[in-house]
Amino acid sequence: MIIAKAPLRISFTGWWSDLPSFYEKFWWAVISTSIDKYIYITVNKKFDNKIRLSYSKTEEVDNIEELGHQYVKEILKYLNFDWWLEITSIADIPSKWSWLGSSSSFTVAMIHALNAYKWQYISPAKLADEACMIEIKKCGQPIWKQDQYASAFWWLNLIEFKKDWDVIVEPILCLKDTKKRLEDNLIMLYTWVTRSASNILENQNKAMVSDEKKQNIMQKMVKLTYDLKCELENNNLNNFWKILHENWLLKKEMSGWISNDQIDNWYEKAIKAWAEWWKILWAWWWGFLLFYAPKEKHESIYTALGDLKKVKFNFENEWSKIIFVH
Known part of the structure; x- marks a missing residue:
């Protein structure tokens, strides 16, 4: 069994400059910080050759393609999982539509937990990049990109995005x-x-x-x-x-x-x-x-x-x- 946690975030300035319609034309930047409220993901082997997924509702299916949760389906496919699992998610505070970056924290924690289940290390930068790829490219969500980096990294940061998809995370150096x-x-x-x-x-x-x-x-x-x-x-x-x-x-x-x-x-x-x-x-x-x-x-x-x-x-x-x- 693996348990992973990823923090939620609060953002101070630069909101919406991390939408594709802006950062694909202009340089954008945001200042945000992770906070000590988390999304938790547990992953365990399931005995009966099924996949069971519990979040705000519960799904139990025979294969990945039958999953209704688009993020989890795409993550499992991307990581080439072909065995039976029980996956649950828990949040410290109401996370649905909270505007605290909860969907991205969910994705970050899910990718982190599943990599650990396969005994694979993943760096913060790669974790954030893959979370962006799943949410924005695979699932087609019209969301910003800061949340994944705020959750995968930590503390108070300036996050800059370039037109070519590159990301720079720079800690705010203050006392x-x-x-x-x-x-x-x-x-x-x-x-x-x-x-x-x-x-x-x-x-x-x-x-x-x-x-x-x-x-x-x-x-x-x-x-x-x-x-x-x-x-x-x-x-x-x-x-x-x-x-x-x-x-x-x-x-x-x-x-x-x-x-x-x-x-x-x-x-x-x-x-x-x-x-x-x-x-x-x-x-x-x-x-x-x-x-x-x-x-x-x-x-x-x-x-x-x-x-x-x-x-x-x-x-x-x-x-x-x-x-x-x-």
């Missing part, structure tokens, strides 16, 4: 104290609302092919990514909220689906919870909201948004890994 202060000032809340990213990303991918205005907005967001890298590596968090708030406003220009009246209402409540300190920055995602605020002000925000669930997290300093072999 441990800077990362700790950043980590301490972030708040994550679960909204109990989820929404599929696929339709939004597909529409944005198509729109950016010919929409010059959206391409210009994306280039501004990429510039913000390098501005943020500079601030972090100078150990300066004073402008962190400004950069991410500007990034949030640019994202709202990109699509009307990014926010809605409810999200805007939560955002306003958080601001009013402590209006005397005006550097509240950021709210995003459908499944989760993320705010940046001084640690001493967090309880005021939790009280104002009492209908949302507090999610404690830390940055992850380990990549996707095998945690059990028997």
